[in-house]
Amino acid sequence: MEKQLFLGDEAIAQAAIDAGISGVYAYPGTPSTEITEYIQGSAVAKERGIHSRWSANEKTAMEAALGMSYAGKRSLCCMKHVGLNVAADCFMNAGMSGINGGMIIITADDPSMHSSQNEQDNRVYGNFAMIPMLEPSSQQEAYDMVYEGFELSEKLGYPILMRITTRMAHSRAGVVTRPIKDENTMNCPPDGRQRFILLPALARKRFKVLLESQKVFTESSENSTYNKYFDAPDKELGIITTGIAFNYLSENYPDGFEHPVLKISQYPLPRKLVEKIANECKEILVLEEGYPVVEEQLKGFLGKGVIVHGRLDGTLQRDGELTPDTVGKALGKEINSYYAIPEVVEQRPPALCQGCGHRDVYEALNEVLAEYKDPKVFGDIGCYTLGALSPFRAIDSCIDMGASITMAKGASDAGVFPAVSVIGDSTFTHSGMTGLLDCVNENTNITIVISDNETTAMTGGQDSAGTGRLEAICAGIGVDPAHIRVMIPLKKNYEEMKTIIREEIEYKGVSVLIPRRECIQTLTRKKKASKK
Ligand SMILES: Cc1ncc(C[n+]2csc(CCOP(=O)(O)OP(=O)(O)O)c2C)c(N)n1
Numbered sequence: 001m002e003k004q005l006f007l008g009d010e011a012i013a014q015a016a017i018d019a020g021i022s023g024v025y026a027y028p029g030t031p032s033t034e035i036t037e038y039i040q041g042s043a044v045a046k047e048r049g050i051h052s053r054w055s056a057n058e059k060t061a062m063e064a065a066l067g068m069s070y071a072g073k074r075s076l077c078c079m080k081h082v083g084l085n086v087a088a089d090c091f092m093n094a095g096m097s098g099i100n101g102g103m104i105i106i107t108a109d110d111p112s113m114h115s116s117q118n119e120q121d122n123r124v125y126g127n128f129a130m131i132p133m134l135e136p137s138s139q140q141e142a143y144d145m146v147y148e149g150f151e152l153s154e155k156l157g158y159p160i161l162m163r164i165t166t167r168m169a170h171s172r173a174g175v176v177t178r179p180i181k182d183e184n185t186m187n188c189p190p191d192g193r194q195r196f197i198l199l200p201a202l203a204r205k206r207f208k209v210l211l212e213s214q215k216v217f218t219e220s221s222e223n224s225t226y227n228k229y230f231d232a233p234d235k236e237l238g239i240i241t242t243g244i245a246f247n248y249l250s251e252n253y254p255d256g257f258e259h260p261v262l263k264i265s266q267y268p269l270p271r272k273l274v275e276k277i278a279n280e281c282k283e284i285l286v287l288e289e290g291y292p293v294v295e296e297q298l299k300g301f302l303g304k305g306v307i308v309h310g311r312l313d314g315t316l317q318r319d320g321e322l323t324p325d326t327v328g329k330a331l332g333k334e335i336n337s338y339y340a341i342p343e344v345v346e347q348r349p350p351a352l353c354q355g356c357g358h359r360d361v362y363e364a365l366n367e368v369l370a371e372y373k374d375p376k377v378f379g380d381i382g383c384y385t386l387g388a389l390s391p392f393r394a395i396d397s398c399i400d401m402g403a404s405i406t407m408a409k410g411a412s413d414a415g416v417f418p419a420v421s422v423i424g425d426s427t428f429t430h431s432g433m434t435g436l437l438d439c440v441n442e443n444t445n446i447t448i449v450i451s452d453n454e455t456t457a458m459t460g461g462q463d464s465a466g467t468g469r470l471e472a473i474c475a476g477i478g479v480d481p482a483h484i485r486v487m488i489p490l491k492k493n494y495e496e497m498k499t500i501i502r503e504e505i506e507y508k509g510v511s512v513l514i515p516r517r518e519c520i521q522t523l524t525r526k527k528k529a530s531k532k
Pocket residue numbers: 027028029030080082083086381382383384401423424425426427428453455456457458459464
């Protein structure tokens with residue numbers, strides 16, 4: 001047994017290697033990215049030939065992970081919380097088919113939206129798909145859950161959703177690791193067609209099996225070592241915590257709990273333990289990171305007689321992360337906050353790097369669009385989203401990955417002109433290509449700018465799935481090659497860039513502009529590495 005200092009993400013990655021995975025499938029997204037990067041950098045993973053190349057998006061990642069599980073091997077699938085929206089079709093239906101080799105899906109949620117466009121709580125998805133869920137309260141537990149979770153997944157026959165949040169993913173603690181296991185051998189399921197062909201007649205049977213399995217899942221939660229009841233003398237209040245909230249509670253009671261505490265880290269809810277605390281205590285306080293998922297469930301199954309406090313009744317704020325301070329306040333403790341940001345720290349808005357090619361794209365685009373009465377620029381998700389801020393103020397929307405093309409299409413259909421989309425290269429291959437096909441099929445009057453920095457910069461410079469092939473992809477989808485225009489976004493090329501932008505806005509049909517210049521961050525890293 002070895003103790004190492006790991007980020008939560010690294011603990012998960014090491015546990016997956018030690019548990020004998022044959023592949024990780026993922027698309028980058030904060031705060032989940034470091035899981036896959038750790039496996040990519042692991043000598044053991046390389047030696048074993050563990051799959052770790054980035055997928056084009058979360059849906060392709062999850063389907064590939066399910067395929068590996070179908071073949072009997074263990075697979076890990078990782079994404080940020082909004083990635084599960086993209087993978088939701090496969091996710092819900094993997095709950096119907098079940099798995100063969102163990103499969104764990106990591107969702108890294110981002111309450112307080114440190115680097116996300118919403119703070120959805122993906123435990124809702126776990127309940128929606130009715131599959132077992134894990135939510136670690138420490139890095140050690142994250143390791144243990146993944147190390148043992150593949151066996152649990154195989155025993156129960158279902159994928160397991162493991163939910164972590166930003167603080168768990170990105171903070172470090174000592175973690176004791178365990179011996180590495182062999183990989184599973186390839187072994188496709190003998191009853192594969194009964195389970196994996198979700199034609200209605202078979203799917204109806206599978207749904208009944210899933211419903212039947214709920215009892216087994218609940219029993220597993222009730223007997224789980226991750227769900228613990230801590231007795232204490234003052235039964236005026238019982239406290240239920242989930243995931244990392246257990247840590248915040250523990251920080252408020254360094255000398256031991258005053259009230260009974262139920263720590264929940266495996267779902268579905270361990271009903272018997274919940275009933276025990278509800279019966280023993282006068283009132284219940286629920287501490288959970290994210291939505292009031294458990295709080296709402298308690299109100300449903302405990303009935304009206306039990307008083308439940310939490311995010312719904314205002315005992316805790318409804319949005320944003322919990323902290324040891326907010327938890328302390330909810331417990332009526334006097335708090336002298338040491339978490340507040342000192343006043344000497346000046347708040348600085350994020351900005352595009354000096355020398356970034358996206359800057360040149362926006363400068364040229366803004367100058368041309370100033371010639372039109374009411375242009376609209378539909379933005380997308382990536383570093384270039386910062387074009388929304390000063391000094392550019394160049395985009396009018398940013399909703400989800402790929403939406404720039406399809407929203408510009410809908411606006412163009414409604415009569416907006418010029419209707420411009422600005423999308424990054426990785427986002428284009430993630431979920432822009434199908435929208436481009438819609439535009440081609442209807443010869444939409446649209447100008448699409450794929451601002452190509454040849455990397456996935458926003459999340460730290462991972463490989464981008466279409467690097468070197470964007471023109472071919474667009475031509476393959478059906479864009480007239482005469483209207484696929486490549487340019488180099490540099491100040492010295494402004495006049496040429498502006499001429500091309502003008503010509504393509506005036507062209508009545510689908511045009512794709514590809515300003516291409518390598519991200520200066522990846523370029524600098526490459527230069528430094530070559531000097532070593
Ligand atoms: C569904 C989803 N998956 C992942 C992310 C995380 N993410 C934000 S932007 C981005 C990709 C950015 O790459 P690119 O489009 O090439 O733009 P760049 O940052 O390089 O300018 C990713 C992976 C997200 N916001 N939403």
